[in-house]
Amino acid sequence: MTPRNPTTPIRNRLIWLAVVLAIATIPTSDAQTQASTFRDPAPAPDQPLALWYDHPAGAWLEALPLGNGRLGAMVYGGLPADRIQLNDDTLWSGGPKDGDNPEALKVLPEMRRLILDGKFAEAHQLGTKMMGPYTQTYLPMGDLTLDFKHGDATEVHGYRRMLDLDRGVASVQYTVEGVAYTREVFISHPANVLIVRLTASRPGALAFKARLGSRLHFRTRADAGSLVLRGKAPAHVDPIDYQRANPIIYDADEHGEGMNFECRLKAIAEAGAVRVDDGALSVENATAVTLILSAATSFNGFDKSPGKAGVDPSPIAAERLAAAIGKSYDALLRDHVQDHQSLSRRATIDLGPSPAEAKATPTDRRVKAFGASDPGLVALHFQYGRYLLIASSRPGSQPPTLQGIWNDVIRAPWSSNYTVNINTEMNMWPAEVTNLAECQEPLFGLIREVAVRGRKTARVNYGCGGWVSHHNIDLWRHSAPVGDFGHGDASWALWPMSGPWLCQHLWQHYAFNGDTAFLRDAAYPLMKGSAEFCLDYLSDDGHGRLTTSPSTSPENFFVTPDGKHSAVSMGCSMDLELIHDLFTHCIAATKILKIDDPFRARLEAALAKLAPLQIAPDGRLQEWFRPFEETEVHHRHLSHLWGLYPGDQINRDTPDLLAAAKKSLDARGDEGSGWSTAWKINVRARLGDGDHAYALIKRTLRLDPQGVCPNLFGSHPPFQIDGNFGYTAGIAEMLVQSHEAGGEIHLLPALPRAWPAGQVKGLRARGGFEVDVAWNDGLLTSATIRSRLGRPVVIRSGSKAASFITQPGSAHMVDRDLGIHRKP
Ligand code: FUC
Numbered sequence: 001m002t003p004r005n006p007t008t009p010i011r012n013r014l015i016w017l018a019v020v021l022a023i024a025t026i027p028t029s030d031a032q033t034q035a036s037t038f039r040d041p042a043p044a045p046d047q048p049l050a051l052w053y054d055h056p057a058g059a060w061l062e063a064l065p066l067g068n069g070r071l072g073a074m075v076y077g078g079l080p081a082d083r084i085q086l087n088d089d090t091l092w093s094g095g096p097k098d099g100d101n102p103e104a105l106k107v108l109p110e111m112r113r114l115i116l117d118g119k120f121a122e123a124h125q126l127g128t129k130m131m132g133p134y135t136q137t138y139l140p141m142g143d144l145t146l147d148f149k150h151g152d153a154t155e156v157h158g159y160r161r162m163l164d165l166d167r168g169v170a171s172v173q174y175t176v177e178g179v180a181y182t183r184e185v186f187i188s189h190p191a192n193v194l195i196v197r198l199t200a201s202r203p204g205a206l207a208f209k210a211r212l213g214s215r216l217h218f219r220t221r222a223d224a225g226s227l228v229l230r231g232k233a234p235a236h237v238d239p240i241d242y243q244r245a246n247p248i249i250y251d252a253d254e255h256g257e258g259m260n261f262e263c264r265l266k267a268i269a270e271a272g273a274v275r276v277d278d279g280a281l282s283v284e285n286a287t288a289v290t291l292i293l294s295a296a297t298s299f300n301g302f303d304k305s306p307g308k309a310g311v312d313p314s315p316i317a318a319e320r321l322a323a324a325i326g327k328s329y330d331a332l333l334r335d336h337v338q339d340h341q342s343l344s345r346r347a348t349i350d351l352g353p354s355p356a357e358a359k360a361t362p363t364d365r366r367v368k369a370f371g372a373s374d375p376g377l378v379a380l381h382f383q384y385g386r387y388l389l390i391a392s393s394r395p396g397s398q399p400p401t402l403q404g405i406w407n408d409v410i411r412a413p414w415s416s417n418y419t420v421n422i423n424t425e426m427n428m429w430p431a432e433v434t435n436l437a438e439c440q441e442p443l444f445g446l447i448r449e450v451a452v453r454g455r456k457t458a459r460v461n462y463g464c465g466g467w468v469s470h471h472n473i474d475l476w477r478h479s480a481p482v483g484d485f486g487h488g489d490a491s492w493a494l495w496p497m498s499g500p501w502l503c504q505h506l507w508q509h510y511a512f513n514g515d516t517a518f519l520r521d522a523a524y525p526l527m528k529g530s531a532e533f534c535l536d537y538l539s540d541d542g543h544g545r546l547t548t549s550p551s552t553s554p555e556n557f558f559v560t561p562d563g564k565h566s567a568v569s570m571g572c573s574m575d576l577e578l579i580h581d582l583f584t585h586c587i588a589a590t591k592i593l594k595i596d597d598p599f600r601a602r603l604e605a606a607l608a609k610l611a612p613l614q615i616a617p618d619g620r621l622q623e624w625f626r627p628f629e630e631t632e633v634h635h636r637h638l639s640h641l642w643g644l645y646p647g648d649q650i651n652r653d654t655p656d657l658l659a660a661a662k663k664s665l666d667a668r669g670d671e672g673s674g675w676s677t678a679w680k681i682n683v684r685a686r687l688g689d690g691d692h693a694y695a696l697i698k699r700t701l702r703l704d705p706q707g708v709c710p711n712l713f714g715s716h717p718p719f720q721i722d723g724n725f726g727y728t729a730g731i732a733e734m735l736v737q738s739h740e741a742g743g744e745i746h747l748l749p750a751l752p753r754a755w756p757a758g759q760v761k762g763l764r765a766r767g768g769f770e771v772d773v774a775w776n777d778g779l780l781t782s783a784t785i786r787s788r789l790g791r792p793v794v795i796r797s798g799s800k801a802a803s804f805i806t807q808p809g810s811a812h813m814v815d816r817d818l819g820i821h822r823k824p
Contacts, residue, residue, distance in 0.1 A: 035154060036079055042160035042173060044360045048376065049383055051363045051712060052162035053077075056172075060085065060408050061709040061719060062364070064163040064170045068189040069394025069442070071295055072405035073144075075185050077161030077172040084144040084185065084196070088261065089398040089405045090299035091139045092475040093237040093248075095257055095306055099132030099480035100460035108462065112549050112570075116542055120558075120566035123550060127490030127568055130461065130550075131483030135474035137237040137415035138401045140408045142214035142229055142263060144196075144293060149207040150176045165380075165387045168340035169333075179205045188336040189394060193324045195332055196291040204271060206286040211279065212263055215410055217250060222276040226266045226321065230314075233259035235307070240411040242487065248410060251307060259306040260298040262313040264321045267291050268329075290329045294320035302449045302477045343390050346435040347762035349382055349731070351375035351755045364703065364710040372698040375755060378731070381701060384712050385430050385728025388721060389439045393427070398475065399442040400427045404721040406713075413718065418446065418473040420498035421554035422637065426675055426722040428505055429646065429682070429729030432512040433736070435762050435770070440509055444522060446473065447502045451526055454479035454499065458533050462496070466532030469498045471554065491555045491567035496537065497548070499530035500578035504646065507585040511766040514789045516592060524589045528599065531586045534579050535606055545611040547571035547625065548579070553639045558628035571611045571625040577643035577650075583607045584649075613643065613650075613657060620667055621650075621660040634669045636676035638683060641665060645682045648739040662687055670696060673706040674716030678726025685733035685750040693734050694752035700727055735773060738765035744794040744801070747773050747783055747814075767791045769806075783814040784823070795820075 041054035056078040057063040063074035063085065072087035107129045114123040159174040172183040180201035187194045200206040210227065212220055218231035235257035238247035251257040265281060267274045272286030283289050296317040298310025324332060354376030358366050363380075372378050392404035401407070401416045402423055418424045424443070431440045454467035457479040462468065469479045471492050483493040506523035510516075534548075541547035549570035557565045583603045590600040616627035623630065623640040641661050643649035650657045665683055672680065677696050684693035700707055705717045714723020734750040745765045759774035768789035774781045780797045787793070787806035794803040795814055802818040811823040 036156045037154055038156050038159050040157055042158045045160070045162050045164070047162075047164050047166060048359070049165040049380060050162045051165070051380070051384070052160055053362045053364060053710075054159060056082075056159075056161065057711070061713060062711055064161070064711055065388065065391060065404070065406050065713075066168070066170055066185060066187045066194070067391030067405050068187040068192065069392060069397030070405075071187050071192070071194060072392065073185070073187060073194055074406055074408065075161075075163075075170040077170070077183070079156065079174065080148045080150055082146040082148070082172075082183070084146075084194070085408050086141045086144060086194070086263065086293075086295065087405050087407060088141045088295050088297050089392075090297045090475065091141050091233060091259055091261055092136050093139055093234045093258070094136035094474075094476065095235070095308075096303050096476045097133065097478075099478055100457050101130065101132050101480060101485065102460055104130035104461035104481075105463050112539060115549050115568065115570050118561060120560045120569050121562075121564035124490045124566040124568040127494045127550065128483065128486040128488070130481055131485050131488050131493050132478075132480030134239050134242065134482045134484050134488075135415055135417045135472045135478045136476060137239070137410070137412060138403070138407055138417065138475075139233055139237075139410060140215055141261060141295065142212055142216075142218065142231065144194075144265065144291075145211045145213065146196075147209045147211075148181075153177045165383050166341065166344065167337045168344070168387070168391070169337070178202070181206070184333075186333070186336050187391075188324075188332055189339050190335045191324045191327070191332055192294070192320050194293040195324070195329070195336075196293075197288070197329055197333075198291070199288040200286070203287045204285040206272065206289060207284050208282075210265060210267065210281040210283070210291060212265060221278045223264075225274075225276055226264045227276050227281040228265075229263040231261045231263075233261065233306075234410070237411060237415070239415050240413060242484065255307060257305060257307045260310060260313055261295065262317045263293060263295045264317045265291060265293045266321055266325060268325065292321060292324045294318075294324065296320070299475070302475060303452070340390065343436055343439075344383075344386060347386065347760070349379045349758075349760045351379050351758045363712065367701055367703050367708060367712070371701040372694065372754070375758070377701060378697060381708075381712060381724075382728050382731045385724045386434050386436060388724050389427075389430055389436055389728075392721070393431075393439040393442050395438050395441040397442050399424065399446050400721060402720050402722070406721075413720070415474070419471060420469065420473055420502065421471040421492070421495055421639075422679070423675060423720065423722045424473070425501055425505065425646070426678065426726045426729075428725070430725050430732065432508060433729060433732040433764055435764050437509065437513060437764070440505060443502070443505055444509075446477070447506065447526055448522075450477040450479050450502075451499075451529055453477045455529070458536075462533075462537060464533050464536035466534070466536065467499060467529045468496045468533045468537075469502070471495045471498060473498070489567075490550075491552055491557060494550055494552050494568060495554055496533075497575050497578050499533060500582040503527045503530045503582055504578075504585075507589070508766075512764055512768070514768045514791070519589055520593050524586070524593060527582060527586050527589065528596070531582050531603060534582065535602060538579075538606060538610075541571060541611050541625070544609070546606055546609045547611040548575040551575050551625075553623050554637050556623065556635045556637060556639065557631040558624055559631060560628070565631050569624050569626070569628075573613055573621065573623055573640035574642045576611055576613060577640075577647050579610060580607065580643070580649050581647050583610075615656065615660040618663075619660060620664040621657065623664070633667060634671045636672045638665065638668060638676075638679050641683055645679070645686045645733070651740055653741065658687070670699060674714040674720050674723025675726050677706070678714070678723050678730055681727060681730030682733050685730055686737070686739075688750050690734055690750035690752035691754075693730065693750055694754050697727070697731070732763055735760050736763045736765060736771050738767065738769070742794055743767050743791060744796055745769060745771060745785065747771070747780055747795065747797045748775055751775065751778060753778065767793065769793065779816065780814075781816050784811055785814060786811045
């Protein structure tokens with residue numbers, strides 16, 4: 001059938017159009033209105049790990065992101081007006097809502113019968129009966145705007161704005177009428193506040209007005225020397241491509257539905273005067289000023305109404321502000337830099353020298369002029385992914401959404417929610433391999449919570465035990481299929497398989513760190529719950545094998561035998577790969593933990609009966625249970641290749657499947673944007689095809705709707721952060737892999753010819769290892785393997801392999817011939 005709703009490419013375009021229109025209507029106290037003339041810009045910064053520009057950001061996708069996991073900001077660096085756009089990771093619309101649909105269970109038998117009878121288009125249509133409401137949306141919090149008084153001069157000299165990835169600090173410098181001005185902005189994780197430090201080189205020359213505003217309902221007032229913004233989020237927001245009246249609904253009562261929030265701003269001036277009234281904070285005749293901004297929301301957990309049963313954000317914001325005010329600027333900066341570097345400096349990378357000219361070129365023009373031919377830019381973009389993860393996902397925060405924590409519109413693309421049929425998981429791909437494992441913790445919190453709601457969805461919608469979640473999740477841990485009870489499309493809504501994928505992250509965390517307490521207490525109970533759902537959901541495929549039905553291969557359509565289009569059938573390869581992964585790891589966990597023998601036996605029996613992956617007559621790995629023709633050959637999802645990456649079912653020991661997966665990937669082509677290209681980099685790396693992975697890196701490092709934005713955010717027009725994270729993971733995967741059986745660490749498995757010499761330090765491998773690798777002329781020169789757990793290890797490089805025993809805390813040197821030397 002032709003779906004009732006626009007097919008996804010058209011949907012993508014509609015979303016893009018809507019977002020462009022939304023951005024075009026941003027009220028501008030915006031940097032783009034200023035009329036300064038910029039002369040003789042400042043030279044390149046000394047710090048190579050920096051994004052830098054010779055003009056202020058004119059648009060949101062040029063502004064530079066800061067974050068401490070919870071609080072986010074986009075810094076424009078404008079003048080005479082600057083805008084610092086603000087986010088808080090718990091500021092979402094709506095509140096907890098029951099999305100389960102008993103109708104789904106009623107139609108399930110008919111659905112399965114239609115599928116067994118080959119009536120796929122009819123099954124697709126029936127899928128509308130299985131849907132629940134759409135998720136809520138991640139919202140912008142507000143704006144801190146600064147209007148500077150620089151006199152009448154419009155000529156600006158020596159301008160530069162930059163984001164120092166090594167220190168996690170954004171800065172602006174320029175000179176007007178002989179006075180040099182600087183701004184430094186950062187968001188401190190230890191202090192939980194945003195800090196802006198402003199200086200002028202001439203005493204008393206600093207004067208500006210600071211205001212707080214929001215796209216949401218708000219009012220401002222002066223309170224004890226601070227400027228305070230109190231805001232209220234909508235009780236409901238429709239997705240941007242859902243066209244109906246009143247897409248944004250507010251509850252006028254402060255104690256009614258909808259998140260309450262508060263921002264507090266205080267200025268500490270050296271010399272000069274600070275005045276605060278209900279509308280603005282004014283600074284006159286100062287030489288240096290520290291602005292401190294704190295924020296809090298009424299969020300009180302995923303299962304409580306933030307309006308009716310929320311916490312009062314006011315004392316929380318006030319207390320955060322007071323604690324920060326008690327510290328000097330230098331102390332706040334020192335604590336922040338120390339905290340940031342304790343994560344960021346764990347991994348370093350050098351892919352070869354950049355042309356001198358590239359280093360002297362501002363980042364946006366550097367991308368345009370050099371792209372991936374500049375190894376320093378490739379490395380910078382790798383570290384940017386790590387920077388963004390540190391900034392958007394810290395223990396205690398929410399996991400990053402489709403836009404991390406940076407969103408400036410009320411109706412963001414795809415509600416800036418958690419899309420878990422690839423995107424949310426991809427956000428976490430760099431965490432373990434690039435040595436930021438604790439950044440996964442917020443995702444584990446989400447899994448714990450969605451499993452609570454998902455238990456009921458499993459029962460109500462499917463009559464199954466365990467827990468289920470579908471392709472969209474929000475702050476309220478929505479677990480049902482979305483689609484507003486029939487508006488949506490089965491190609492994305494009908495996918496009860498995110499549980500197994502999310503659980504893969506729990507197992508991989510254990511695989512990397514070997515922490516059995518984590519496996520026993522945190523991971524296994526959730527994995528078991530997901531496996532219980534799968535066991536109950538599996539049904540007979542008509543040939544005595546177990547399969548999933550209904551089943552979709554996210555978000556692809558096939559041509560049915562009677563010439564219609566459908567996304568719904570049974571036993572899509574991705575489902576089988578996900579279940580294989582989950583069951584295999586549950587079985588392993590029961591053995592490690594020495595528990596649950598009967599459950600293990602059930603899993604083993606089901607695994608033995610699970611429908612197998614199939615190779616189509618044309619040699620490709622089949623995406624669906626039959627060799628259907630896809631309606632979009634170059635579809636952006638690589639769902640059936642899940643078992644190759646991020647899964648590991650398809651590996652060196654399954655050469656036929658490996659060859660078939662490669663054929664499928666070749667057929668998909670390189671076309672795609674952001675996350676799709678990033679996924680392909682990882683899959684090419686797993687196939688050992690470094691040159692092809694590099695070709696995809698080249699595609700990425702372009703200022704293009706399929707590449708990156710001027711601030712290096714991954715483009716999936718307009719922007720989706722998964723592209724950044726998947727890219728970073730992909731480069732790590734090209735340099736070190738550890739997924740093959742037998743505890744093997746493969747050094748330089750997919751090194752492209754474009755990087756003949758280089759080194760990477762601090763990548764992590766499964767089994768509790770940390771790995772440094774150096775190479776020259778495309779060959780390993782040396783490696784260091786540090787072992788935390790003392791497990792035996794096999795090191796592979798090219799066709800050679802060597803094995804050795806390690807001790808907890810030991811370090812071994814590996815030479816070019818794979819000779820092993822214990823380091824003192
Ligand atoms: C999936 C993708 C879309 C987009 C959305 C958030 O549905 O197919 O391209 O990335 O997630």
